[in-house]
Amino acid sequence: MKYDGRFGQFGGCYVPEVLIPALEEIEQAFYKYYKDENFVADLDALYREYAGRPTPLYYATRFSKLVGFKVYIKREDLLHGGAHKVNNCLGQGLLAKYMGKTKLIAETGAGQHGLATSMIGALLGMETKIFMGTVDIERQSVNVHKMKLCGAEVVPVEGGTATLKDAINEALRYWTANVTDTFYLFGTACGPHPYPTVVKYFQSCIGTEARAQCLEKIGKLPDIVTACVGGGSNAIGIFSAFYNDKDVKLVGVEPAGKGLDTGKHAAPLMAGSPGILHGTRMYLMQDEEGQILDTESISAGLDYPGVGPEHCLLKDSGRAEYVAVDDEAVLDIFDIFTKCEGILPALESSHALAWVYSQKGKLPADATVVVNLSGRGDKDVGIVEKHRPTRTKTQTNTD
């Protein structure tokens, strides 16, 4: 490896020897192409014409009124595929193509990354396999259908809690046997070096755009930028543009699931400790011997026991602040925000909105908050319906 992929004490490349050559090859290709004129032009065209970049920064009028301060929404939900995941998939997919790879594999939780990879697999004519836990296949079935329609094979994963972590285990195992012709298109700013760096780079368009849009639209930088944190890609994508703007507070929102004190959550930054899993040193949910703990979150995309190494460093350095909101608050805000704005937020992104809502009455009226709406919630309608059945009568409100 040319670089060590460290973020302070976090990060690194803790993988079996067999994967080192493949990761080295990706690192090498990334640094060869990411500023290459043709690569940049190709990616830029795909961002604009295929994905729908730039995404708007939208002033949420009614939601702002409700919370009592100014809320701007970075509309990653409007991207093709319905989430920020496409930014990374176009970047890595194009890299795979430049490297001459013909096959893609990926893990997925919510199915958004699996879907984005499947789209790019179709677009680039590459054979695509998506590893997905059986629990997630069940709760995100709409995305499973879409992946298959794009021509991808969806490989069900049984082990552990049959969620995102287990899908990554299986994708890594498959990769070790197929390293020569297969590109592992990793879905978040986590995992072994060079993925945290590569994914951050391909997601940094979110922050670059948002920052410029703030200056243009509001005439100043926001007071707070917030995003949900699973592996951490949408958050790092928007945060990174504001690192040097010391007055801009960065808030990452983790899933508290049933509550941090119940242990049934997926909030390693809030309630974990440093450890090593999936190739990186990071805050991790683990028992005292280092066995990885089961996680729980209503949102499949955040249901992971670890978190990207750069977030771990941002937490320790204090540059970003991390908080957590529970499933109930997420279900509440899904309803509130949709009724306010007519925009269905993904359950993942709803975590960021729920934290914003919790600041009602705490922030001054002139406070400006930018929320990264990482994805749209169409995929989650079934889950929400299950937990909060809608009243069947359409017009009964008399109060």
Add this chain to the structure above:
Amino acid sequence: MKKYKEVFNELKRAALIPFFVIGDPDFDTSLEIVKAAIDAGADILELGIAFSDPIADGPTIQKADVRAMGAGMDIGKAKDFISKIKAYKDIPIGLLMYYNLVYQYGTEKFFADFAKAGTNSVLIADLSIDDADEVYEPARKAGLDTVFMVTPNTETQRAKRIAEKCSGFIYTVSLLGVTGGRETLSDMVKPLITRLKSLTDVPVCVGFGVSKPEHAVDLAKAGADGVIIGSKIVKIIEENLDNKQNAPAKVAEFIGQVKQALKQA
């Protein structure tokens, strides 16, 4: 305490190295199985401590990890297990495990405590030579030998670097992939053995996919100094879960066959 070096020097043939997950299917049965394996002719033992997320392992060893953890295996008991084996016979023991368990225990303390229990080396599946600094000195300080992996896709300069850091043996992965029994040996393994033998005098022990006496013989003929058999043996335990008291004899029978084949090779 017997060193790897002594075993390799004494043997006129390839060493037979069975792998077990400690505490599979439970502590006591596991102990009986490993003792039976020793009696049947194991020259060195490779033992795993179960981990929740074993990314280098196929289904057979994953299931063994689940069984061991389900039966209450933990680090303290693993240490106790090793002491008990050493009290039964002074045979070199290599641990094969995942980094987080070592890291949480405290790397230096882990190495020291397990060296004291009778361990000869600790191979960490998810730590490559690039991060050898995190374990090399602590291991030497604890008096452990060091073992790292090479794989068929490791380029020669790197393999040389790896060999230089190995004092016990080089764990030579026969194929591209995870652990698991295979019908035939990978065609990548013989060129790999030849390549390694031309680089180093450190014993070359081959594992992953080795499942039959014939495989062991082929590897020995190709120049391997040791053959590591994991999933095939763990599978025998799995097949005898309904009658686990039979497992030691069944495992011993298989190990006896491999031993016989290696002796005649």
